[in-house]
Amino acid sequence: MYDRSAIIYDAIYRAQGKDYAAESQKIVKLIRQYKRTAGKTLLDVACGTGNHLTYLQKDFDVEGLDNSEGMLNVVRSKFPHLRFHLADMVDFEMDHSFDVVICLFSAIGYVHTFPRLKQTMNTIAKHLLPGGVTIIEPWFGPGELDGKKVHAAYADEPELKIARMNVNRVEGKTSYLDFHYMVATPKGVEYFTETHTLGLFTQDEYLRAFKDAGFVVVHDKEGLDGRGMYIGLKHGG
DSSP: OOTTTHHHHHHHHHHHTOOHHHHHHHHHHHHHHHOOOSOOEEEEETOTTOTTHHHHTTTSEEEEEESOHHHHHHHHHHOTTSEEEEOOTTTOOOSSOEEEEEEOTTGGGGGOSHHHHHHHHHHHHHTEEEEEEEEEOOOOOTTOSOTTOEEEEEEEETTEEEEEEEEEEEETTEEEEEEEEEEEETTEEEEEEEEEEEEOOOHHHHHHHHHHTTEEEEEESSBTTSSBEEEEEETTO
């Protein structure tokens, strides 16, 4: 879904003022509070363009994973010294485990369905060391997303202008974000669309997915920006 918009992703969130540094500080604080392992390896699932890794790499030995080639092309150009993996969060397979696995910015919603959410949590648990911690930032739950609200984001840089507009749709327990982009560069103006499909899970469903995967789970209602946060500790540390 991000293969066309990956190269302009950072510009959009620069313009919106997303504070990756402050968010990363909160993540580090949570990790230090809950992690019971002695190591410092960290996997960022759905890492996107890696803006959190800019700060997390100061405290951890980080790797990233994403299922978008476009996103990985961007993040690899920014961090050629780090290791990145092309894989789906639902069923990725690696030959090593981590002290920490994170999944931020509501990317967990892209698993779409509750069975796939459960499979994702089992996959994460399989790649965590005993005593390791996972931190998941959820997407909206059923009834929380306003399907009539109009959204727009703009970026205004010397050689890049972006307008991104969307109206969300909700059908049952699935949300659809129909993004319309206009992008101007010295080469001309381009228009394209993307539809992002995210599952709407209840708090009980998140808690059950964590617990069924063997985690002791804590729900932080505030999280990074009000969407909340789920922290899972793997037994055995």
